[in-house]
Amino acid sequence: MFGRRSDRHSVNTSAQIPAGIVDLLEVVDAEYLLLAPGEIVLRASDASTTLGLVREGKLVSTEILNIVRACRRSQISQEDTIELPRGPIGEGTHNLLVRVAPVGSQGVIAVLIFDDSEFRRLDAVRRDFVANISHELKTPIGALSILSEAVLEASDDPVAIARFATRMQTEAKRLSDLVQEIINLSRIQDEDPLKNATPILLSDLVLQAMDESRLSAESREIKIEFINSNEVTILGDSTQLEMAISNLIENAINYSPNKTNVVVSLNRLEGLAEIKVKDQGIGISEQDIERIFERFYRVDPARSRATGGTGLGLSIVKHIITNHGGDITVWSEQGEGSTFTIRLPEYIESGDLQENLIGASSFAEEK
Secondary structure (H helix, E strand, O other), X not given: OOOOOOOOEEOOOXXXXXXXXXXXXXHOOOEEEEEEOOOEEEEEOHHHHHOOXXXXXXXXXXXXXXXXXXXXXXXXXXXXXXXXEOOOOOOOEEEEEEEEEEEOOOOEEEEEEEEOHHHHHHHHHHHHHHHHHHHHHHHHHHHHHHHHHHHHHOOOOHHHHXXXXXXXXXXXXXXXXXXXXXXHHHHHHHOOOOOOOEEEEHHHHHHHHHHHHHHXXXXXXXXXXXXXXXXXXXXXXXXXXXXXXHHHHHHHHHOOOOOOEEEEEEEEEOOEEEEEEEOOOOOOOHHHHOOOOOOOOOOOHHHHHHHOOOOOHHHHHHHHHHHOOOEEEEEEEOOOEEEEEEEEEEOOOOOHHHHHHHHHHHHHHHO
């Protein structure tokens, strides 16, 4: 389910809300809304508002409104499943089970919202994950096995032992990196970043991600430049988003020639935060662009081995951005470089909801 913080949007509506109903809703493993006639929100769990179901103190989801109206007409409990976009862009959705019921005699409607998106996603992800990972782990494990045999056979040759030991270290690091990427991918697929989302100033996040890649860039005399056109705040999980931005920057460095530039820009555009990571690297062919966000897909397997690439980085980025209600696109031309663009919904904190809830309180007192 969505995360629960201790605060709730509420007003003094004791004359309107039946006694004990709020205490009951607080212990149910679901997000909830309590609606007065006109679908005015009397009380709402925190995540139900961050989902975009409530605007200016009123329920605005067309799908849920239809269920509520059917309940009002029949005075009988209603239940349905709906698919709710995670944001105004991107492919991410919440799969919600919505249960609606009248409570009391003053026209109050209770809406319970259960999110089974994770269960559906995890079922499919785990099936694919086992198939993919068993194949990917075979390569470094097989290499370590062969190299260990070579070391044993070269026991009287110190030079050969040193060479094989160096190769073993390389394969062991590749295996360690792969396992860490698997852990990262598993975690972001298991966790919904909007559960306990907090406001995040993106410029701070970008600077942190740049700092993580500073040493690898300097070792190859690659300059990372940050162009901050607008300060933008979004709602999400800062750890996951920093991981996504870091992966893009590190990817740009790995696939760029020495003494080139990587430019990271931040802008606000029509209610969206836009982050671009531009490099002067080798570029990506048109047929590869269509597949680069697939798990374990490598544009250039030989180069991926040389740079330590696991084939999971861009898949991780896509999952994170999609789960935040955003999208990611890429422009590239071979020999000219690539530009990855992340777009995320901008978060604007507003007091409108509380003002409308106060209005709802006045409505309840009049009743």
